[in-house]
Structures are given as structure tokens and as C-alpha cells.
Amino acid sequence: MAAPLDSLPEALRFHSPAALVDIGANLTHESFAADMEAVLDRARAANVTTFIVTGTDLDHARQAVALADAHPGLYATAGVHPHDASQWSSSLATEMAALYQHDKVVAVGECGLDFNRNYATPTEQERAFEAQLTLAAEHGLPLFLHERDASKRMREILASWRDSLSDAVIHCFTADKTALYAYLDLDLHIGLTGWICDERRGHHLRELVSSIALDRLMIETDCPYLLPRNLPAKLKGRRHEPALLPWINAEIARWYGIDADELGRATTATAQRFFRLPAAS
Template sequence: MNATSDNPLPEALRFRGPAELVDIGANLTHKSFASDRDAVIARAREANVTTLILTGTDLEHAEQAVELAREIPGVHATAGVHPHDASRWSPTLANAMRDLHRWGETVAVGECGLDFNRNFSTPAEQERAFEAQLGLAAESGLPLFIHERDAGQRMQDMLRAWRDDISDAVVHCFTGERQTLHGYLDLDLHIGLTGWLCDERRGHHLRELVGDIPLERLMVETDCPFLLPRNLPAKLKGRRHEPALLPWIVREIAHWRGTDEAELARATTATAYRFFRLEAA
């Protein structure tokens, strides 16, 4: 059966996870989801993606994520300022983030970190904003949801200085090399993997690294609407990624780890619940 108006996913892309899954990085406040967000969430449920962590990358989107988390069971939010927007960091913005971190719907500080690949904000501005958000994580006790690209060594240096003051931290959408991965693991960090692994052009090296990540440190995510897996078994009109496709990423990770798919699903979900303290919530 082909895609229909009720479900735009082709039959070949209507996956169902072998166990309940947590998508730890879903950008459902992105404008591409504005017209059908409820249907996207319903498809996620059908795919056994039962818990969604909505990424707050700036004040506007963090507030939207918190509001959605208030309205929708199984949805939670993060609140932070992405390194691309680090130039906007100010005492006023810090106070606004501090307020969001007090809400029960907010389960992590971030997305925050360093991105020396594009440098939409200067490295100095990024470090200033990240340092401030490390302080907010220490103050709130919330875990950190971290973005890092082409900044592994500097990221490790900054995290090492704060490691005794912050709780848990995850490097989401990890794309780095072996040395960087092991540096993060040595700092007792968690790792989030996306469909980058499914991209033969730039993610091939990750396939050799996934076995190095202990199951209790591994979580899975789509980072939708971005990073649609390139090796899906059918074409998707519009190429917008969504949480319902997370089981495919889990299948790929399990294959390259040589791990049972259901075991990986159960383990990453248990890790995500523990990391974000969802059981207590």
C-alpha cells in the first residue's frame, strides 16, 4: 500500500519498534511540523516510539517545547541556547532559561555546546554561552543535552572543569572520531546516535565505533526533521524526518553492534528513562 492522506509514510516505512522507544532529540517545534504535529506524534506512537524529548534550541522554541510537554502525555522538553545562537546570550536570556529549568516539563539543560564547523556565532561567544549554561546545569541539577561539532577537544576541556559540579550529560547526535568518543566516555558522558550512521557518505566511520559505547551510556534519536536516514527502504516525499522512523535507526545500530534489536531497544529506553529521570516524573 502506498502513502495516503491519513498516513504519508509508504508501507515500507511503517516500522514498529520491538520494544518501547524514546526519541531523545525531536525538533517538533520546527515550522515543518506546524500543520500536522498531532499526526506525527500519533505515527510515533504507532511505531512504538512512546516518549519524545522535544529539543529547545532557543528561548522561543524552548517555551514552545515546554508548552507541548504540558499538553501531551509522554512528551518532555529541554531548554537551552544552541551554539549557533550563542551571540544572543545575555543576563536576561539566562534568567529566562533559569525559569524554564524550574518547570517539571523541562528534563535537561540544552541544546547547548560548541559548533566550530559553521561558527554562526564566534568560538568566543559559543564558549561564553556554554560556560553559562554549564553553570545553569550545576545550579538546577538537571542533566545536560550537548551539541558538539568539530570542537571535541575544547568541549572535553570545558566539561572536565565542570564535571564534578554537573550531573549527567549526553553528547547528542554524536558524529566524531574514536578519540573524541573515548574522551567523552572517560568523562562518564552518554552518547546519542542518529541517522548519521545510515549515511554512507559521512557516517560510515560510526559503524565501526558503535560497539565501543556501553549499552548503559547509549541513547537513540532522530534529530527530526533533520538527518533523514539515506538508506531507508523507500523514498519519502519531502524528505522530512520524523520520530516514527526511529525504529529503523535502532535496527541499523543493532546491526553494526552485532546486538539483538529488541535488547538494544529495551536498553536505550531504560537508559533514557534513567538519564532524564522520567520514572520519578
């Protein structure tokens, strides 16, 4: 567990000209337990005003809802990550359905397929995924999707469900051009992270970002994970946090070919529509 930070280095105290929405913040992670208020204060100072707290299993979804209830500008997702798909059961489906009645729960997920690590078998993952697609269709909620090394199968499943679903976002998109175009053809949204800042594995995204229409693009930290590798200063403990989202926004804007203000305003408007959030004051 990283030690809490009293403040960020001066070089990392960013401020976005546009209010930003972090659509993927794992604020239930234990590393945030000791300094949640300070984390949120730093984010708001950076003009990150809205946070979608990711619920990856029943316990974390309940924690995400509790955080959303306790703090203005926070909302929650509720779902079962493919790593935990073996836990899926009818009783778990009932518990999740109850969470979808809460007005701060704005999406079903994080759910999907991960054939990279296969902590659950592909069969277990597909079973849990389709069960959560059923819940999304029944409750009229958008989907917050995880996919890694499974884009072909993900597309096949989503194509058969697409007419029954509202909106869906591929969170933390890291795949190739073929997958991106196929997801866009399914009228999905795309979430981009600091992966684009990683010279080892993320530079292919630079050539792809401008293919995503602004009304289909959203941004996220996926904190405490995926700390951008090209930050202008080192961060003690290397815990990513929402206050660094303006750096990601500016990096994406650079490769999109527009200024950071325009990208920020567009992705915030897209997130507000997608998650049905109130307009920023």
C-alpha cells in the same frame, strides 16, 4: 515547509518490539505545525512512546514546554544552541532559569560548541556554554550537548566542570574514535542518529558503536533533519519524523551485534534514567 503526510509508505511503517525514547526531536520546527497529532500517532504506532523535544533558544524552548504540556509522553529541553550564542545575556539566563522550574523540562540544552560554521564566534560560544554549565550545576539538571568540530575544546571545558555536573549526553555524535573515547572517559552519554545510515560520511560510526556501553547509549532522530539515507522507500517531502526511529534502532543494533529488541530496551532504560522519566507503562 514540507507538505504534511497523511501516512507513511507501507515500507516505512516500522514497529519496534521495544518501546523507544527519541531523545532529540525538533518538533517545534515549522514543518510539524500542520500535522503534529498525526506525527505523534504514527510514532506511537511504531512504538516510539516518549519524546524529548529540543529547545534551542528561548522561543523554541517555550514552544517545547507548551508541546510537552499538551501531549502525554513529551518532555522538553531548554537552552541556547551555539549558533545563537551571541544572544546570551543575563536576562536570558534569568528566563532560562525560570524554565528549569517546570517539571516537563528535563535537561539544559541544546548547548555546546560548533566550530564548523561559527555563526557565533568561538569566544561567544564558550561564554554562553559556560553560563549554561553554571545553570545545569545550580539546577541539578543533565545536559543535552551539541558539538561539531570542537571536541578538543569541549572536552577541556567539560573536564573542568565535570565534578559539578550530573549527567551529560553528546547529542547526535558524529566525531571520531579519539573524541568518543575521551567523552566516555568523562563518563558522558552518547546519542546516535541516522547519521550511521549515511554512506557518505557516517559509516565510521559502525566500527565505534560497540565501544559504547548500553548504559551510556541513547538513540534519536534529530527530526526533521538527518533522514536516514538507506530507508527502503522514498519519503515524500523528505521530512524525518519519530516514527522512523525503529529503523535507526535496528541499524545501530546490527552494528552493535545484538538484536533490535535488546538495543531498544537498553536505550530506553538508559534514557529513562538519564532524563529521570517515569517507567513506560
